[in-house]
Amino acid sequence: MSVNLSAGVAEEFLRSPEGVVFRDLNGNGTMEPYEDPRLPVTERVEDLLGQLSLEEKAGLMFNTMVSVAESGRLGDEVPRAGRAGLREVVETKLVNHLNFHFVPEPRLAARWVNELQRLALASSPHGIPVTLSTDPRHSFVENWGASFTAEYFSAWPEPLGLAAVRDEQLVREFASIARAEYTAIGIRGAMHPTIDLATEPRWARQYSTFGQDADLVARLASAYLDGFEGDHVGPESVACMAKHFPGGGPQRDGEDPHFPYGREQVYPGGMFDYHLEPFRRIIARGVSAIMPYYGMPVGLVIDGEPIEEVGFGYNRQIVTGLLREKLGYDGVVCTDWSLVTESRLHGKQLPPRAWGVEHLSVEERVLKVIEAGCDQFGGEECPEVVVDLVRGGQVSEERIDASARRLLKVKFELGLFDNPYVDEEAAEVRAGRPEYVEAGHRAQARSVTVLKNEPVLKNEPVLKNEPVTARGHAPKASAGAGATNDGGAVAAVERSPLLPLRPGARVYSEELDPVAVAAAGLEPVAAVYDAEMAIVRVSAPFEFRDHYMLESAFHAGSLEFDATTVEKVRRLAESVPVILVPHLDRPAALTPLEPHCAAVAAVYGASDGAVLDALTGTIAPEGRLPFQLPRSEAAVVASRPDVPGDTEDALYECGFGLDLA
Incomplete structure (x- = not known):
């Protein structure tokens, strides 16, 4: 010895x-x-x-x-x-x-x-x-x-x-x-x-x-x-x-x-x-x-x-x-x-x-x-x-x-x-060896679960010389074939899934670090009217409590988003396609947000860099939901707590997930 x-x-x-x-x-x-x-x-x-x-x-x-x-x-x-x-x-x-x-x-x-x-x-x-x-x-x-x-x-x-x-x-x-x-x-x-x-x-x-x-x-x-x-x-x-x-x-x-x-x-x-x-x-x-x-x-x-x-x-x-x-x-x-x-x-x-x-x-x-x-x-x-x-x-x-x-x-x-x-x-x-850190990063990106990926107008322009609304958003270009704005840009009619994001795409995000966005080969922009899409990171909702020791650290209560979050996503969606990235430390009722989003990609703990690697397809997101996502709080209340996937008319079932093309 x-x-x-x-x-x-x-x-x-x-x-x-x-x-x-x-x-x-x-x-x-x-x-x-x-x-x-x-x-x-x-x-x-x-x-x-x-x-x-x-x-x-x-x-x-x-x-x-x-x-x-x-x-x-x-x-x-x-x-x-x-x-x-x-x-x-x-x-x-x-x-x-x-x-x-x-x-x-x-x-x-x-x-x-x-x-x-x-x-x-x-x-x-x-x-x-x-x-x-x-x-x-x-x-x-x-x-x-x-x-x-x-x-x-x-x-x-x-x-x-x-x-x-x-x-x-x-x-x-x-x-x-x-x-x-x-x-x-x-x-x-x-x-x-x-x-x-x-x-x-x-x-x-x-x-x-x-x-x-x-x-x-x-x-x-x-x-x-x-x-x-x-x-x-x-x-x-x-x-x-x-x-x-x-x-x-x-x-x-x-x-x-x-x-x-x-x-x-x-x-x-x-x-x-x-x-x-x-x-x-x-x-x-x-x-x-x-x-x-x-x-x-x-x-x-x-x-x-x-x-x-x-x-x-x-x-x-x-x-x-x-x-x-x-x-x-x-x-x-x-x-x-x-x-x-x-x-x-x-x-x-x-x-x-x-x-x-x-x-x-x-x-x-x-x-x-x-x-x-x-x-x-x-x-x-x-x-x-x-x-x-x-x-x-x-x-x-x-x-x-x-x-x-x-x-x-x-x-x-x-x-x-x-x-x-x-x-x-x-x-x-x-x-914290570099190879350990890289392995963890790849796992974060692989775990991203794509729930929605709708076709959008490819390279759709924004009418920069149109009046900006009170919300700071410019109206979207017409989808008509050959439509132009005063700058002469042509609005394409070709549609393709929003994900994976193409290199150089202009991204607006209040949550993502601009340095991480640029490192992913995308262009971070500071204003919605300069963007081709918006990425919104949200956490699953919970009711804050702080009476007992530890209580503030436990995310409990309703799974429904507050009106402020819903309105933020809705307004963004009026101007650009929205990619919603919910962090699911427990299921969330995405129902009021999902219709306003062109893409939804759930995460379970992921850095900005890992999220962007998944959204660009640099590391293919492979995730499948590990639990059911309920449609409403009422459906959760009516379910039986010992039965898996027991909420009625779920928004997404356990095991659901999309592959990127």
Whole structure:
């Protein structure tokens, strides 16, 4: 084993009399079985488990949040409201699973990770390393409770965009690149993929799913695991946590169970098994961890047995009865975040997501989660409660051992006990490599979904010497053969689809960067009357809310566009053909906009450059809708949230998309 580490780190590595290089994790100068890299993981786990104190075992069962210090120096972290400091969490509480939020540039992040691993070694009697994990951070949606923009990593479309391409190899490529960038800075756990089904059009979390089709979701989820974990979890892997069991899509009224008003999960269409299918498939394939959702099932009956109406993380019938016993899953089960205690951030509060058990005390909630069959508490840091429950005779230590065994197994498989450190200098080079960035760009363009592409008059002129209207738009030229304006330009009668855009076309856009327009071989113009077409980028509508912590980041409520947006598109269309580019982080009711547009091309996270490469055909757009686009909000309200594609007279069906000629 070759180790190239700084002083103070290299001294951890010793050589046994047999010549085996190992980390002296307990500092006794000899190689214990759990320190021996030659032994099978199961043997190492059992050796270590037999030596751990109850406090160490309890520490394994918690996974809390942390933001890396901007300086990259341990101890410079911003204090968290109502939470223990990082040193207390690691040194005193012996918590060694941490979930990244803010991350600085790669070299500083890697330095912080190495300092953290040295702290964990010094703090733990047996040198248990930290497992660092993250929510998705390779796309465009910034939701500080669920996902992060790419920042220093390569930028890809949201999973919905990968689903639009419907290419398992593309998903493997993404996951392999994401794995390389994660491991460059020491991230070894992925709080994804999200394999919920997007069956309720209003639900805010759809952008991180693979859409509404259970078979497609299952196939892409397996490819995702191929890229992150490989055939089996090893020292080069990132361990994945699939979520949200048993399927988080069918939310009543499309509301999210992060919030008290969204706690109910319903199945009026009787489609519970349909939502379960992707989980069946990834369990058969193998996945390191699974996360139950916050949702509380209402009126659910499985095999004739009514299911307790409590959050899935509290639900023994779901976690032990269904997931463990019926589906045979024996990996880690980690709750969603903050089921037990409240959360506070940026002056906002969010109550514990203890749906159905709000009346229980903290101790009673912890006990119920353990009895349900979960191994780890997400977003919590109270291992002392577990210790007290065991010492009070309410939980057996053997039950704690079962969870500790599963959690240790993953740490050993990842190779963290043998070397948890990362190369600080190489981190900058390995994250955001040019070939990774280019691959992400191509995927963004490929995922663009052309929904409409009408023929328009080819090279149609604008009557520049006609009076400009009050809206700043000149009237369009006559379509008559041979019609001329005072400048003598001839209006062609030949019609052809607007897309792909021809080189040199004059484009008006208030949203696109003119530099990106020019780089795409088009001519950006500042006035509509100078343009041959207008490109309008819009986001799917939502109702802004900001009462609870995180609430402002969740796009929920009505899918219908406001009158201002509709009027803007209508007025533009009076002067030039309009290309509408809606960003679909969830379905949008495009009905009032679509008739005014000559072309519609949906995106799921794409830069201006990627959009323009697709519109010009430089990179062929291949996308097909990963979910149905409803015709109206009324149709959504009348639909059943657990049934895919259930809105009546949809504007576009799931799977629809046009190829460019």
